[in-house]
Amino acid sequence: MAGKRSQVKDIDRSIYDFRYKEDGFYKVDEGLTEDIVKQISKEKHDPEWMTEFRLRSLEIYNELKVPDWGPDISGLNMNDIVTYVRPNTNMKAKWEDVPDDIKNTFDRLGIPEAERTSLAGVGAQYDSELVYHNVKDEVLKQGVVYTDMESALRDHEDLVRTHFMKLVPPSDHKFAALHGAVWSGGSFVYVPAGVKVEIPLQSYFRLNAPGAGQFEHTLIIVEEGADLHFIEGCSAPKYNVANLHAGCVELYVGKNARLRYSTIENWSKNMYNLNTKRAICEEGASMEWVSGSFGSHVSYLYPTTILKGDNSHMQFNGITFAGKGQNLDTGAKVIQIGKNTSTVIDTKSISKDGGVSTYRSSVTVNKEAKNAKASVSCASLMLDDISRSDTVPAMDIKTDDCDIGHEAKIGRISDEAIFYLMSRGISESEAKAMIVSGFADPVAKELPLEYAVEMNNLINLEMEGAIG
């Protein structure tokens, strides 16, 4: 029989590991100084309040310490990082107008094809700026705004000013402050009350320049009763120097609204991914996270949901695959404040070839919450004896009116499961591959079909050999 699924290889990165030179691109100097921050602000034609905000964030950055917990980030030296790289083009609304090398990049990543077949709108960021943005007419007619952050700052300044870094203030942690100082690019989405966007919007972030940082800001406001699925993808070619991603995502989910935020993260293995994502849910709102973390050298990633409104709900489905040279610290946080709020967290992680995977979470139930429910489940699979997997889940409960459940399991593929499948005529190697495939399935099934396929390609279940 051809093509038996029996070996879990490392993620195939060949489709992401190509690069182009930055001829004619505008760059600031390496490092982080007040002059560089002012220079970025000037280049981006910031309003005065934003310039002040950046400079205040820089002050906070200089005051805060790097985390004393989590993976080692001593290899990241801000003096070596270029915080702003602008491609030699402005934003286009047609793919044919985008310069060839940039267009080729996104062609190879399949973005234009995805836009044609399954998306309502696409934003494509190359280094520090959006190079392409387009949204279908029928979505525009619904009153949906989907644009780059710089345009939003110009055309919807009041809305941006009211929401920008209010959920993730620069004082939150050192890299939130860094983001506040040097942010550029990213997407702004506004979905008016009652509007249901039937097909997803997607932003794709590509960091091409070596030694650069990407600091895009994503701000999404979903008004009362509205519905949106937003997809975020990211990748970069591998270099021998450290790259940094310190993006920020702020999501406002209105009364009885629903937002699904899906991420396929496949940064290169020289990337420090220190990203911050946070959502706040009003009454009856529903926030759904689907998160696949496959890339980066080091990741700190814990999407946070604040269930402020009564009857609000969050669901987090995540999978992390840590291979050789990777230390991925991922998980989720939730703060339950309103009455009858509920949380479901279901995560999987796979460690292989010396990779380190850590699941870290916190469930906080505030004193004023009533009838709060939370169910947390994390499972980790070790595929060899040179890898590592840790779970560090916290539950901070300040009321009796709750029902909190947590379960976790770490181990390798059980002999019993293999024996069971073999007793039904399946070979040992096939049985192992089936189990690994099934392990990832709860996350894969939450994604649209095209992205589930991409995720499965990333996990790259090869067909011959043996696991572990």
Add this chain to the structure above:
Amino acid sequence: MKMNMTINQLPTLTWNFLKLNSVNIDEEVALNNRGNLNVEDIPAGMTVERDGKLLANVKTGMGPALDEMMDERNVETLVVRSRAGAIIEKPLILRYSLGEGDGTLRRQEIIAEEGSELTVIMDYSAGRHESGFFGIQTKLYAKAGAVIHIVKTNLLGDKYLHFDAIGAEAEDDGVIDVTQLELGGGRNYVGLEADLRGRKSSYNGNVGYLQRKGQLLDMNYYIRHLGRKSNCELNVKGALDDDAVKNFRGTIDLVHGAKGAVGHELEDTLLLSKNVHNNTLPIILCDEDDVEGTHGASIGRLSEDVLFYMRSRGISEKAAEVLMTKAKLNSVQRLINDEGTVGRIQKYIEEAFGER
């Protein structure tokens, strides 16, 4: 005595906002060593000697600060030892009686020689509403094939500051079995580290607690699997009432090379008041693939199903809460093989619920 020290530090740090990475103690306590120790009949096959300090290298879950404090004050060590091969059914009972204003530091080492089995019950008590300080350190060493059963019951006054530092090591097939009932004390800090060095060595931990008016119970359990096929079962269950605060840190560390090791931990917390505060942090560290590590936690008040069942049998919500709390404590209490100790525990629990 001025205490300024860090205790109950996690073996791996996490977010500082959780305030669970460690505990800083900065306060003045009066040390007068008035607390009285009564050693009841010493069973045959067991010896009890003063000052040995044979287990200096055994680490406790509370950290080195308490060791240093005891060394500085030359705190006497009581050494309990079983004879090789002796299976001693009768427990040794160490009763620590404390009173108002007592400030006492004690330490003890329990060594089970090869193939032996012993039980030591340590009972700490004071007047119900008395205040004071009681710091105790217990180090355990189970040699090959030996079994150590330890029972600790905290019936201290509700204004007492209490430190209970426990360290344990087990050789091949050695068993460390620790049963704890945390009922008294005002601020209670418990730190246990067990190093399962031997092949098929094991740690069985059962903790029951009831924390009420103004009480704090801060726990740090760290079980290290170093030996092949080592095994850990840690079960922590209890109830929080009034404005009690409980912090539970439980770490199972599956160290590289501990092939075939299995570590399970389970926490079950019943919340009886809207003013309680519960922190639970069950950690698994895994550096080996041929292992199994699990943890589970259940935190909340009585479920509607249980309440409906109870009400349908004429039992009120309050009575049901008492019943279910007692059931949790009973499941730990039944592991204690001494009627006198069990009677004192039951009396304490009845009085506690009488005040409710």
